[in-house]
Amino acid sequence: MDSAELLKKLSECVEMGKVNKDAPFPPAMKGMDGADELTRQALEMGIKPIEILNDALIAAMEKVGEKFSQKKIFVPQMLISAKAMNASMEHLKPFFQSGEVKRKGKFIIGTVAGDLHDIGKNLVAMIVEGAGWEVIDLGVDVKTPKFLQAIAEHPEAIVGLSALLTTTMQSMKNTVNEIHAQYPNIKLIVGGAPVTDAFSKEIGANAYAHDPQSAVSYLNAQVA
Amino acid sequence: MLNKELHIKPEHLHVDIENILKGMGMQITDADSYLMELIDNSISTGLQLVQPKACFAIFENPQFDLTKKTITIEGKIFKTGAVVCSMLKRSEAIALFIATAGPQIENLSKKEMAAGNGLEGLIFDLVGSELAENLSELLHLRIAELVNTKGQNVSNRFSPGYCNWPVTEQLMLFELLSNMQCGVSLSPSSLMTPVKSVSGIIGIGKNLRRASYKCNICNDKHCIMRRQNS
Numbered sequence: 001m002d003s004a005e006l007l008k009k010l011s012e013c014v015e016m017g018k019v020n021k022d023a024p025f026p027p028a029m030k031g032m033d034g035a036d037e038l039t040r041q042a043l044e045m046g047i048k049p050i051e052i053l054n055d056a057l058i059a060a061m062e063k064v065g066e067k068f069s070q071k072k073i074f075v076p077q078m079l080i081s082a083k084a085m086n087a088s089m090e091h092l093k094p095f096f097q098s099g100e101v102k103r104k105g106k107f108i109i110g111t112v113a114g115d116l117h118d119i120g121k122n123l124v125a126m127i128v129e130g131a132g133w134e135v136i137d138l139g140v141d142v143k144t145p146k147f148l149q150a151i152a153e154h155p156e157a158i159v160g161l162s163a164l165l166t167t168t169m170q171s172m173k174n175t176v177n178e179i180h181a182q183y184p185n186i187k188l189i190v191g192g193a194p195v196t197d198a199f200s201k202e203i204g205a206n207a208y209a210h211d212p213q214s215a216v217s218y219l220n221a222q223v224a
Numbered sequence: 225m226l227n228k229e230l231h232i233k234p235e236h237l238h239v240d241i242e243n244i245l246k247g248m249g250m251q252i253t254d255a256d257s258y259l260m261e262l263i264d265n266s267i268s269t270g271l272q273l274v275q276p277k278a279c280f281a282i283f284e285n286p287q288f289d290l291t292k293k294t295i296t297i298e299g300k301i302f303k304t305g306a307v308v309c310s311m312l313k314r315s316e317a318i319a320l321f322i323a324t325a326g327p328q329i330e331n332l333s334k335k336e337m338a339a340g341n342g343l344e345g346l347i348f349d350l351v352g353s354e355l356a357e358n359l360s361e362l363l364h365l366r367i368a369e370l371v372n373t374k375g376q377n378v379s380n381r382f383s384p385g386y387c388n389w390p391v392t393e394q395l396m397l398f399e400l401l402s403n404m405q406c407g408v409s410l411s412p413s414s415l416m417t418p419v420k421s422v423s424g425i426i427g428i429g430k431n432l433r434r435a436s437y438k439c440n441i442c443n444d445k446h447c448i449m450r451r452q453n454s
Binding site: 167 | 248249250254257258259333334337340341342343345346349385386388390391392411413414415417419
């Protein structure tokens with residue numbers, strides 16, 4: 001198998017969500033090498049990490065995002081693809097650390113103060129990471145000073161705020177106001193079940209993400 | 225005041241697979257056999273891990289102030305908002321309740337998430353929510369059975385955090401159930417731990433009935449329930 005074929009196969013594994021040889025999903029690829037094995041083989045073959053990242057992994061996740069937007073696939077398939085992508089990224093970690101390969105940018109994410117729900121925030125973090133971004137996850141019940149501290153440490157980052165309760169949307173509003181008061185140029189994305197586009201505009205957020213893919217689309221547009 | 229802790233066994237609980245799929249934006253026709261099997265197995269695991277606990281107390285002679293949109297129970301004034309106050313105004317008594325599916329399913333969901341298994345984590349989270357909701361429904365039915373024997377009916381149930389009833393009022397609700405909270409505690413921001421828990425209020429009276437309403441009684445356009453029911 002030449003390098004082009006290998007990258008194509010790796011890309012297919014990520015797109016279809018084939019994590020490794022032992023993974024039972026997708027049934028049609030049972031027993032075949034997955035993203036884990038193929039990334040190792042690609043590196044052993046001498047393919048540059050940046051090529052693996054751009055030509056196989058990110059290309060695959062773009063197709064996944066497109067299919068999700070067209071409602072051809074749903075959240076479960078996206079998550080399986082993100083898992084395959086992350087299996088592959090494990091092999092690329094040393095190259096990120098050495099600076100040979102760079103991520104698209106940094107994304108700080110957290111559930112706002114007073115809200116303990118983390119599932120939506122975790123899904124967004126997983127899929128954004130799978131799309132090639134470095135994710136700094138601040139957790140749940142994140143008070144504004146913690147967001148401000150993370151921004152001070154990563155001033156180039158884009159920030160995502162999540163809320164699940166109508167009653168914690170006020171916290172979101174306060175955090176957006178306080179972040180923008182100190183860092184007017186920081187881009188803020190808001191999301192979560194009760195949040196709407198109208199609410200995001202009302203509180204002065206830069207974008208509203210109604211699902212993980214729309215967060216990825218906004219982030220990618222910022223570095224395009 | 226009547227206090228009661230219910231003994232509900234896991235085998236009395238039920239999780240509807242269609243609701244799990246709905247939680248992921250899907251219908252049954254969108255799911256392949258792999259996903260269906262995964263959900264099925266997760267429901268079985270959830271039913272093994274669930275630690276159902278439910279308790280309620282009934283308080284007589286609540287007072288309603290429709291102008292101030294409050295309900296007073298045992299001297300505590302709940303600012304429930306217009307919807308809850310108006311839906312319960314004919315109550316002769318009020319049941320306050322707490323129901324929990326316990327911490328184990330939630331912990332398993334977090335563990336799967338931390339291991340990078342987003343799909344498994346999401347499904348366990350949805351299973352936990354469904355079990356807590358199912359448990360609340362069983363509790364609601366038991367209260368109805370109890371009061372039906374006295375010729376009374378029950379209203380719909382309402383929870384702090386919904387229908388413009390501030391979640392912070394959960395603190396007072398817990399105070400009134402001080403000796404029976406089913407192991408559920410409140411965070412400083414009034415959220416429950418374990419997260420897969422439900423607390424709320426049910427009206428009791430001869431002139432009440434459970435309505436098959438959805439969201440037309442409430443004007444909270446941001447509410448998660450409105451999106452789920454739309």
